[in-house]
Amino acid sequence: MTVTIYDVAREAGVSMATVSRVVNNNPNVKPATRKKVYEAIERLGYRPNAVARGLASKKTTTVGVVIPDISNAIFAEVARGIEDIANMYHYNIILCNADKRKDKEIRVINTLLEKQVDGLLFMGGAVTDEHMQAFKTANVPIVLCATTDENGDIPSVDINHEEAAYDAVRKLIELGHTRIAMISGTLQDPANGYSRFQGYKRALEEAGIPYDESLVRIGNYRYESGADAMKYFIELSERPTAVFSATDEMAIGAIHSIQDNGLKVPEDISVISVDNSRMASMVRPQLTAVAQPMYDIGAVSMRLLTKLMKKESVEQSKVVLPHEIIVRQSVGGLSK
Template sequence: MKPTIRDVAKMAGVSISTVSRVMNAPETVVESKRLKVLDAIEELKYQPNSFARGLIYRKSFTLGLLIPDIENMYYAGMIRGMQDACIKLGYSLMICNTDRDPERLLSYIDAFHEKQVDGIVFASDMLFPEYYDKLVGCRIPFVMVSSHSDEYDIPSVEVDDEAAAYDAVKFLIELGHKQIGMLGFNDVNSIAGPPRIEGFARALKEFGLEHNLEKVKYASHRFEHAYEASHELFSEYPDTTAVFCVADEFAMGAISYLKDRNVLVPGQVSVVGFDNVRMAGMFIPKLTTIAQPIYELGYRSAEQLHELVTTGSVKVTREKMKHRLIVRESTRER
């Protein structure tokens, strides 16, 4: 049978409240009693259960994560980073998949409130007023990862999507490509979609390739939709020799479409992805891609939320992490 706080108090010869104060505010207990309690805790191998711990510290030691698509490869690395940070910081992690459904997301916020989570990480989605009002109304601290809010002053951690897209397209141009297309997100509420379009356009304009600005096709966030968008792109613009994709899953869809039509990648068409998910280095051909520090984004968002929960603020409200271009097999000189 597991030892209880009552057992610790009995062995140390003190009251239960003294044991609680040793765990909660040890400086308020005289040294002789404090040492007796600590010796008893050590001898009995006592560990307060999470409920008791929550009563003592008035915290649940649990963080919540709201993600839009748990099947998306991108979120595996993010979750791993958050989980590792939570272990280090002493939290458990609750994950809820929203499918970008407003009613479901709001119901999850209510569930988090009921479970008394200490804070929430809001991932890769737009912060609509009803979401903000619900979170503020529940008095739950929250931060955003792979997203941000222009309307509200909410802590966030992400990469510079516009600059990253610019670097990807500039790389294709420097390889000698002049007929360049793009596969973008068709979700009007996408946070990352518009700045990646802007980066694509900035690179084209800078190098006098504005004729490519119309060569953009849109897809939802899945492989099969990118496959269909690739069909639209190459049917309408068959002279395209390079494609910038806003996600690695889109790049895989584009390459699969081209393979099915006996178009060589990178022999005839070069493809650049975005994210550097684990599969990017396993796919054939291995993907040239913009690497987000996915694990670090998750880890840092948990750290940032811990900072907000414990101090009431964060040192850096809008934190930008560095991206980098990884050149593999899916691109070559024109």
């Protein structure tokens, strides 16, 4: 049978109010009494009923997190940052995988709100009208993590994706490359897709390099799509001397495709990406990448959410974190 607070009170020889104060860390309990209650709890195996406590306080100390792809190491790093700060502020996490599907994202958001979470962190692609409608029905704070909404109405934490892509392509241009291809994410994705594509185009334009539609392929962020795109580039009558990939995983697919076709990185084709996941230093040659501070994005998002949940003052609700290029062995100067 379930052990109740009444059982603990009887075992310890105290009132139920005293047990409640001990369980809720109320300081107004004598050390000897507190010790006696803890001993009774341990003997009986009592666990406080979180649902009942939540109903009484109208707080569940639980945060819902919507993650696009739980198998992606990048999002795992964000989740780690979220979890560490959540633990620090005594919140529990419900992590839900949405498979980068809008219909599932909406369903998961509504499910988490039905679970009476105290706040919601949303990691995903485009924030559509359907997402906004779901957010508007929520009576809890929401923070966008590693993405933003078009109008900036919802608090968010991210990097400047266009600037990150611009810096990556500028690096290749500075090394003498002019025939630069891009493996992009879907252009419906405002961050990993459209913004990074815009950064690529802007870098070319500023350097006076004509945009060539044949040098852009749309991938799905997966290794295989990067490999397929690279195979297409290699088969062009004039192949590119450098490739910018919107993500590490597609970049690694591109590197392996180059090598499978008897070419070398960076001697024949340089490769650079955005992300700087752990995989970037595992591939050979190691991948040069623009580093997103993924752990920090998660941690800052969770800290912002705790402030909103506690109704504390927030100086900045739209946070843009810095990025940097981590130079490794996958890029080189163009041979004369």
